Amino acid sequence: MSDNMRPISIEGLLSWMMAEYKKSNTIFGIRKFYQAEKGKTISLFNEQMETPVGPAAGPHTQLTQNIVAAYLTGSRFFEVKTVQVLDGEDLPVAKPCIAARDEAYNCEWSTELRVPQAMEEYIKAWFILKLLAKEFELGDPDGFIFNMSVGYDLKGIQTPKIQAYIDGMQDASKTAIWQQCIAAAKAHLDLFTRVDEAYIDSISPKVSHSITLSTLHGCPPDEIERIAVHLLQDKGLNTFIKCNPTLLGYEYARKTMDDLGFDYMAFDDHHFKEDLQFADAVPMLQRLQALADRKQLQFGVKITNTFPVDVAQQELPSEEMYMSGRSLFPLSVMVAKKLSDAFQGKLQISYSGGADIFNVKDLFEAGIWPITVATTLLKPGGYQRMQQIANLVSSLAYPTHVRLDLPKLTALVEKSKTQARYQKSIKLPGSPKIKEEVPLLNCYTAPCRGTGGCPINQDIPAYLRYVAEGNHLEALKVITDKNPLPFITGTICAHPCETKCTRQFYEGAIDIRGVKLEAAQQAYDELLATMTKPEPVANAPKTAVVGGGPAGISAGYLLAREGFPVTVFEKDETIGGVCSQIVPEFRIAMESVQRDVDLAKFMGAEFKCGAAAPSLSELKQLGYEKIIYAIGAWKHNNLQLESGEAINSLEFLRACRQNSHVNPYGEEIIVIGGGNTAMDCARAAKHLPGVKNVSLVYRRDKRNMPADEEELYLTLADGVTFRELLAPIRLADGKLKCEVMTLGARDASGRQKPVATGEFVEIPATTVVSAIGEKVDDSFFNQLGIQTDNRGRVIVDNDTLETNLPDVYVIGDANRGPATIVEAIADATKAVNGITTVHNQHFERANQNIDRRIPRSKRGLLVTEENPMSQGQRCLECSTICESCVDVCPNRANVVISVNDQPQILHIDRMCNECGNCETFCPYSSAPYKDKFTLFNTEAEFYDSQNEGFYPMLDANQQVLLRYKGAVLNLDLSANPSDVPVGLLDFMKTVITHYAFMMVE
Known part of the structure; x- marks a missing residue:
């Protein structure tokens, strides 16, 4: 496929929108339309807008359909995507160009269309919004504003191409596209009920009276001022100047990002030195404000331009990228505060940096508007997020003039430094994707x-x-x-x-x-x-389960539920394994464990406690035909110290669980390790009487600890001191000597490897607890004749977990290594399925x-x-409806098709620029723009792609070109060819028959 999107003609857009609405009450996938409150508007540039919110100059204002989707969901201020003299195929944009999983990054900065094409898209959008406002009574047809955005130097802006763009947007009446819009609307009057020729003729061609200047990093202040003077004085445009967080200085930006947990962002000070300086910005803005006042134009600043950072972890295929979203907000509001303070609250601020539903009310009530968004619209929910923003802002009182509330703005700055919303988690998250690849159908x-x-x-x-x-x-x-x-x-x-x-x-x-x-x-x-208790199955084999931990209880429950006789043997006096013997009581009470045991007992499972289970041969002699070993990982990895000894973490936790009121360990307890067991040890130590300090020593930092994020937070909340980047050396004279480490290159797991520095520190220590991992005692299994691998794990059949000994199974830790509780249940289920059939109801499939x-x-x-x-x-009920790839596509290139009353996803090649956003949010390990069934509008596009999909040759009835499983087929769908799945045949027939409007050029 090509990353060159192709604009849709005005005729095609009108046909698509009205046909789609007639079919499904949607337009470009938008299901619920925003209806503005009658008579409520806010004034800007001597124009009126019903809501002072909308999409920022970016992916959501590049094509007509993008702007339409934004309008339908409540946008009334549109900062259309930046144009510059370098355009179209000449503009180097690496693809994919967006990564918006948390904070967002992009490596594109202006429209990928040719400038004349961009102008046509914006004019078409302006015209169509006028039609939609009237036809669907969504608000005042004059209740929205288009704001141009141009860059990046005066020479480029003064070229005929950019001047023609600015002039055409100021008055489109003499452009060819305006005449096409008029003609197309009149030719399609039958599509409308409230639009007539007189209304079409009344639509104003004055698309935009304002402009936002976006300058590349390093543009000198005198150049910025010359451009602004040109826009104000020569072009008569209300003007905003984009201001960058580099105004804050490198030290402030670096400290802010580090303090909020975004320390992994890589950037140096060169942009801060080369960009506009605050000391130069204020007098320049004062001069421009004075010029605007003389010209009776409005002037202000746009906060903020995106923030440049280095590509450090292959986030995007470029060397530098631009950060936005929640991480940008604390920097952006500080820029707003500094400038507002300098202008005593009288400077108009158009705002974008990290704006979303969580801060838009605070921004607006501080006097900051209009507010544009981008990153939030790139996430699941997409354009539909705008409706909530528009509803919230429109419920507030609209101001009649520009006046920033400086105390509220100061409070917002402080909130941005402390609110969890703007802080990165301790641990960087793993992949949200499942392992499977997305299927063509039923995904x-x-x-x-x-x-x-x-x-x-x-x-x-x-x-x-x-x-x-x-x-x-x-x-x-x-x-x-x-x-x-x-x-x-x-x-x-x-x-x-x-x-x-x-x-x-x-x-x-x-x-x-x-x-x-x-x-x-x-x-x-x-x-x-x-x-009701299950009925016993006649002649069912008896099963012995050795080990009464989570895996053993689960196996007992499942077998008993199926009517099979089962006995669970546990050598300890209590059932529960680590849950009842190791995990601290403050994390899970014995009462909770016992309730699960009682559930298994109710089903008929028998439990024998307080003695070691009989041997394998004895169990067989006792009539047990099936044996499941669920004995857990109780063998401890030893911590090697030059001198002194550490105590075993499991022994320590067992003692604490049995009696947390006795402390034989002293005042200074150190736990070595960074996993969940280490966190349990540290928290248990804090609960002991007489303990002054508990320290957790680990050779990496918190971000690279293997413990779950939740466990890290709980441990910190309990007051444990994290001593990061330390490797223990020796314990002597009440002190633990450690070598200071630093983080080097990343290993296979993605974590940075600790590297010794040759520096040492000593920490007071009365007791050192070693929590560096547990493993299975493979000698036990070897004595039974059960084969293990070189890691000490039992070799089993993958489907049943049966060992080399017939009818002998191993589940839980011995199968996986130290496993989670839910993995233990999964193993128990698999082993029981090897003995009988576990009858599950699969509720989602039944509903x-x-x-x-x-x-x-x-x-x-x-x-x-x-x-x-x-x-x-x-819960979004993704098993019923996902459609994330539809939500997050700015261009609406992924659409929902109803095939035999089942929703399917169709990818439309001509509308896609391969930004990659759908790949980020698709739950599968796939990229919908490459992997979903694709509609091609031309034969050339079909052959220019490797996507599985089809090109309908509409002049030949149901003749199509199909690419399926790598082969290209020329098919007549009416003949129902047998070499293509029925589902795909129905899919293509449905598109041709019921969605032909998507193929109109």
């Missing part, structure tokens, strides 16, 4: 339960939905269908599901684990009251009657004070 999936999400494929959306409805019993039925440990997993599960949750791209992942615990706590007794309008209504709606939601309500 809707809930990533929370996919590979890398929930190891037991829990029907998470189903139980979240039930809890949201207040039906905890049905939720718990869903949970226990696949999860025998609702209390244990509801309390201390590592919740990998949350790392895949699409809601993380809104305001944060759903507390899926917490919802599970809520269901368990609310409905446990009711569940037991409604359950296909869900009204798709309900999950779709949540798209783009974020949780705020004005819009609270419970955890269950926050």
Whole structure:
């Protein structure tokens, strides 16, 4: 495929919009239209706008359909994408050019169209918005403003090409595209009910009366001033000057980013030295303001230009990129404050840097407007996020003149330095993607339960939905269908599901684990009251489970539920393994563990505690035909010190769990390690009496510790001192000597390797606890004749976990190495399936009657004070509707097609510029713009691509060119060729028959 998008003609756009609306009540995928409050407007440039918000100059204002989508969702101020003399194919833009997973980066800075094409797109958009406003009664047809954006030097701006652009936008009446718009609208009057010829003739060709100057980094102040004078004096334009965070100085920007956790961003001071300096900016802006006043024009600044950083971790295929989004906000509001202070609050500020639903109210009430957004619209929900912003701002009182509230702006600056919203997490997140590649058809999936999400494929959306409805019993039925440990997993599960949750791209992942615990706590007794004991299966083999930890309890539950006799042997006096013996009581109480054990007992599982299990041969003699070993990883990795000894982490935790009121360890306790067990040790030590200091020593920093982020935060909250970048050497005379480390190159896991510096420090230590990992005791299995690999893990059949000994299975740690609780359940399920069939109900697949309008209504709606939601309500129900690739595409190149009443995704080649944004947010390990079934509008485009897709030769009925599995086929769809799946045939027929408007040039 080519990264050159092709604009759609005015005839094609009108046909598409009205045909799509007639078919599905949508336009370019927008399902709910914003309707402005009658008579409420705010004045700017002697024009009126119904909401002072809209898309920033960027990917959302590059094509006509982008601007239309923004208008339909509440935008009324449009900063159309920057034009410059270097344009079209001559503009070097590396692709993909957007990375917006958290804070956003881009490596493109102006329109990828030729300047005359860009002008045509903006004029078409202006004209169409006038039609839509009238036809759908969305607001005053004169209730929106277009603002031009140009760059980057005076010589380029004074070229005939840019001058023609500026003149054409000021008065489009003499342009060819304006005449085409008039003719097309009149030719298609039958499409409208409220638009007539007189209305079309009344549409003003004066598209824009204002301009924003964007200058490249390093542009000298006198050049900026010359350009602004030209725009004000020669062109008579209301003018904004873009100002960059480099006005703050390198030291301030670097410290701010470091303090907020964005220390990994790479940038030096050269832009700060080369860019406009604050001392030069203020007098220059004062002179320009005076000139604007004399010309009776409006003048102000645009905050902020994107912030340049280096490409340090292959984020984009360029050397430098431009940062935006939430990380830019603290810098941007500080620029606003500095300039506002200098102008006593009388400087008009157009704002963009990191604006979103979480700060737009504060910005507006501080006197900052208009407000444009970009990064938030690049995330799931897409343009639909704009409606919430427009609704919020339009509910506020509109000012009649420019006046910044300096105390409120100061408070906003302080909030940006402390609010969690603007702080990067301690740990950089892993990939949100599941391992599978996106299928051509039926790609809707809930990533929370996919590979890398929930190891037991829990029907998470189903139980979240039930809890949201207040039906905890049905939720718990869903949970226990696949999860025998609702209390244990509801309390201390590592919740990998949350790392895949699409809601993380809104305001944060759903507390899926917490919802599970809520269901368990609310409905446990009711569940037991409604359950019946399973009928025993005749002649079912007896099974012995050795080990009463999470894996063993799960195996016992599942076998008993299927009517198979099972006995769980546990050498300790209590069932639960690490949950009852090792994990601190303040993390999980024995009562919670016991409730899960009781659930297994109810099913019929027998538990024998307080003695070691019989040997393998003895178990067989006792009549056990199947044996499952679930003994866990209890062998400790030894910490090698030159002198002194560290105590075993598991022994330490066991002692603390048994009696947390006794402290034989002294006042200064040091824990070595950075995993979850180390965090448990450090927190347990803090709970001991008489402890003064607990330190956690690790050879990397917090960001590179293997512990879960949640565990790190809890440990910090408990007051543990993190001593990062230290490697323990020796323990002697009450002190632990450590070598100072530094972080070097990244290893295979992506973490930076610790490198010794030759510097040393000493830390007071009465006790050192070693928490550097556990492993399985392979000697136990070897004595039984069970084969292990070179890492000490048992060699098993991948499907059943059966060992080389027939009817002997190994689950949990011995299979995986130290495993999570939910992985232990997954192993138990797999082993039990090797003995019998585990009958699960697969709730999501059984609930296909869900009204798709309900999950779709949540798209783009974020949780705020004005819009609270419970955890269950926050679920986007991705297994029913995903459509993230549709949401996040600025160009609307991914669309939803209804094939046999099933939603499918179609990629439209001509509308795509390969920005890569859909790849970021697709839950699969795929890029929809490359991997989804693609519609080509010309034969040349078809052969210029490798995408699987088709080109309909409309002049030949149902004749198509199809690329499928690498082969090119010339097909007559009416003949129903047998060498193509029926689903794809139906897909292509549906597009040709019902979506032909998408093929109009």
